[in-house]
Amino acid sequence: MTANAGSSIQLVNISKEFGDFLALPELSLTISPGEFVSFLGPSGSGKTTTLNIIAGFIEPTSGDVLIDGASITGLPPHRRNLGMVFQQYALFPHITVAENVAFPLRRRRVSQAEISKRVAEALELVGLDEKADALPRQLSGGQQQRVALARAIVYRPRVLLMDEPLGALDKKLRERLQHEIKRIHRDLGITFVFVTHDQEEALTLSDRIVVFDQGKIVQVGTGTELYERPENRFVAEFIGEVNIFSPAEYGPGQTMRLDSGDVIQFTHASKAGQKCVLAVRPERLKLAREAPEQGDNRLLGQVSSVDYFGASRRVGVDVPGLASTIWVREALHGNSPNISLDDRFYIHWCSGEGTLLPA
Numbered sequence: 001m002t003a004n005a006g007s008s009i010q011l012v013n014i015s016k017e018f019g020d021f022l023a024l025p026e027l028s029l030t031i032s033p034g035e036f037v038s039f040l041g042p043s044g045s046g047k048t049t050t051l052n053i054i055a056g057f058i059e060p061t062s063g064d065v066l067i068d069g070a071s072i073t074g075l076p077p078h079r080r081n082l083g084m085v086f087q088q089y090a091l092f093p094h095i096t097v098a099e100n101v102a103f104p105l106r107r108r109r110v111s112q113a114e115i116s117k118r119v120a121e122a123l124e125l126v127g128l129d130e131k132a133d134a135l136p137r138q139l140s141g142g143q144q145q146r147v148a149l150a151r152a153i154v155y156r157p158r159v160l161l162m163d164e165p166l167g168a169l170d171k172k173l174r175e176r177l178q179h180e181i182k183r184i185h186r187d188l189g190i191t192f193v194f195v196t197h198d199q200e201e202a203l204t205l206s207d208r209i210v211v212f213d214q215g216k217i218v219q220v221g222t223g224t225e226l227y228e229r230p231e232n233r234f235v236a237e238f239i240g241e242v243n244i245f246s247p248a249e250y251g252p253g254q255t256m257r258l259d260s261g262d263v264i265q266f267t268h269a270s271k272a273g274q275k276c277v278l279a280v281r282p283e284r285l286k287l288a289r290e291a292p293e294q295g296d297n298r299l300l301g302q303v304s305s306v307d308y309f310g311a312s313r314r315v316g317v318d319v320p321g322l323a324s325t326i327w328v329r330e331a332l333h334g335n336s337p338n339i340s341l342d343d344r345f346y347i348h349w350c351s352g353e354g355t356l357l358p359a
């Protein structure tokens, strides 16, 4: 299938009310042609509503949707030339795979010769050329979702919208299809918008991730930006794991005293007058049985849990006076020493690690 350019999408001051419930207060976003963007956020945060506003299934209460700079607000879904894949495959059960894929072309009155050519291309793209004559019920869930994908791209839309398309599949199959979807995106060159509540999926797939919370976009960025430079506590806690250190009081210079009485340093400047917390990823913390050298931040605590993940382990350490367990993620190698419950360890880290965030 030949690559065709994707469209840009612009959401301008979109809001959506359902009765007297304000689902989206005000939302603006620009997606570049050919970009792979994921909408990520907890259940009820507004991802599907936003996708459906782009698709035309929901009209916004106010604001405008532009495709390639032209307003499409008010245009019915079938005139927007956008492909759509849902969690439920919604295939016609009584017709073959090839006929399911051909369906959007028949509705568009494309010639039979052209239909045969494009269906074959689409099925090849999703790796199902040998199943053209099968019925949907003869396919696995993953194969049915590939058919749905082929059907969504067969008429060469310039944007593909996907709402939790892998939600019904098991973990291994999800991962396989994630790679397929990435490859298909590369091959087609069109714009992909992908809704998921699974942060690993969003990190694996996307050029940029749009993080939603309570109907608002709380940050937009690449996976690395969101992970390394979260702008707020919600993003820090939603993407990956994080330890949050709250100050009992700020000390002189860039230090804070914790409820345990320990004083820790940070290098980022806090905004004057703003209450902040320090967020540090578990893999940036280290464990030592002996007091580490001066200069590092250190806290003494007792192991309360050890979770084994094969390539790494997560050690929970309780520090007297701190309400939350501190999590340390260690890469494992053949001769990693054992850690037992109740062992005492220093947790230590360089003061340059971590991000200072508004409390």
Ligand code: ATP
Pocket (backbone or CB within 6 Å): 018, 021, 023, 041, 042, 043, 044, 045, 046, 047, 048, 049, 050, 197
């Ligand atoms: P999920 O991951 O569970 O699908 P989501 O982030 O996609 O969640 P939305 O489906 O966009 O969330 O819903 C956003 C909010 O709007 C939710 O509080 C939801 O209850 C509400 N909502 C969505 N559709 C309607 C509707 N037709 N009528 C009333 N409220 C609605």
